[in-house]
Amino acid sequence: MSEISRRDFVKTTATAAAAGLVLATALDLHASALGLPIGCQTWPVRDMIAKDFPGTIKTLAQAGFQTVELCSPVGYADSGFAGLAKYKGSELKKVLSNAGVTCFSSHFGIEELRKDHEGRIAWAKDIGLTQMLVPSLNGPKNPTLDDLKRSADEYNKMGEKAAQAGIQQGLHNEDFELSKVDGQRTYDVLIGLLDPKLVKLQFQVSTISDGYDAAQYFMKYPGRFISMHVQGWDSNTREIVAVGQGTLDWKKIFTAAKTGGVKNYFVEMDLEKMRASVPYLRKLQV
Numbered sequence: 467m468s469e470i471s472r473r474d475f476v477k478t479t480a481t482a483a484a485a486g487l488v489l490a491t492a493l494d495l496h497a498s499a500l501g502l503p504i505g506c507q508t509w510p511v512r513d514m515i516a517k518d519f520p521g522t523i524k525t526l527a528q529a530g531f532q533t534v535e536l537c538s539p540v541g542y543a544d545s546g547f548a549g550l551a552k553y554k555g556s557e558l559k560k561v562l563s564n565a566g567v568t569c570f571s572s573h574f575g576i577e578e579l580r581k582d583h584e585g586r587i588a589w590a591k592d593i594g595l596t597q598m599l600v601p602s603l604n605g606p607k608n609p610t611l612d613d614l615k616r617s618a619d620e621y622n623k624m625g626e627k628a629a630q631a632g633i634q635q636g637l638h639n640e641d642f643e644l645s646k647v648d649g650q651r652t653y654d655v656l657i658g659l660l661d662p663k664l665v666k667l668q669f670q671v672s673t674i675s676d677g678y679d680a681a682q683y684f685m686k687y688p689g690r691f692i693s694m695h696v697q698g699w700d701s702n703t704r705e706i707v708a709v710g711q712g713t714l715d716w717k718k719i720f721t722a723a724k725t726g727g728v729k730n731y732f733v734e735m736d737l738e739k740m741r742a743s744v745p746y747l748r749k750l751q752v
Contacts, residue, residue: 500720500728503532503568504747507695507734512537512546514737519549520561525737527565530744534562534569535599535693535732538586541575555592571597571693571730573638576604583624587631597634597692599668603656605642611655614647618659625664636666636692644676653678657687666692666727672706674699674714681719684726691726695734698743708739710746720752 506526508515514522526534539551550558562569572595574586579600590598603617625635637643637660645652657667667690671680684691699705700712709716723731733740733747 500723500731500752502730504530504744505533505535505730505732506531506740507535507573507732508547509537509542509545509573510734510736510740512542514546516546516549519553520564523561523565523567527567529737529741530748531733531740532567533730533732534567536569536572538572538574538578538589540586540589541578542573553593555594558593569593570595571599571732573599573601576600576602579624580620583627587628587633590633591631595633597636597666598628599636599638599693601638602641602643603637605645605652607642607645609642609645609647609652611647614652614655615659617642618656622659622661622664625661629664634666634692635664636668638668638695639670639673639678644673644678657690662690666690668692669694669726669728670697671695671714671719672697672699674701675704681715681722684719684722684728688725689727691723691728693730693732694723694728696731696743697733697735698739706735706739708735708746709733709743710750711742716746716750717752720750724752 506529508522508526511522511526514525523534536550537545537547539547539549543551553561572590579586586598600621603621605613605617621635621637628635637656639653643653643656647655667687669680669683669691670678671694674680680694696709698707698709698712699714700707702713733743735743
């Protein structure tokens, strides 16, 4: 962070207050892991979003989050996000900016992309996204290598179409990706099949519960990742905990994330655990 004079700070704060951005400005003065804004996924507060989207975003901002990752109103219509469809891009951006947060990433269901990828890209562009993630490619529970090749080929083509629109397509690791094929982890095989330029990866830290170590993957596949979903984990109780609690070595994870290529991260737990994670992330230095 560059040094600023007290006069400039007061002026900046006053301007931000007029735009409803005091909180975000204050948070910018706190160092955070990787020097990036502290982000959160909106899935854990989907019930709140279904009732009051602007109010929920303000709540997240007050909790200390500076950026949020959304879920598509089409692919996640039944999960509380259908109401986002009523907003024009400019209106949704205003809701976010009024709360002092940004949004450049969202999750989409693979099925909605299969049905209308161009339309979903148009929506992403309209609200200012630069990243489109899917949680899973939804392959079979017991895939063959041919299943993986078909899935990767399809998603590479989606990645190419998104790239033409200036958007990075990405893949999370859940369900199908955590299966095995011919004695190998499906996730690793897919990484080998997916084009590193057209498809980036988003790592779910809580998959440590299934033996998927974030730091190991970041180091094993340098430059392949774009973001991560962050959860604390206690290996003794095998429970999700706030970031900074439990048994994970966050300095190691965030240091490795730099090698992995991670550009942003989103805390994803229940609201109280997410809120409790913010102070630790503000202070964490790597």
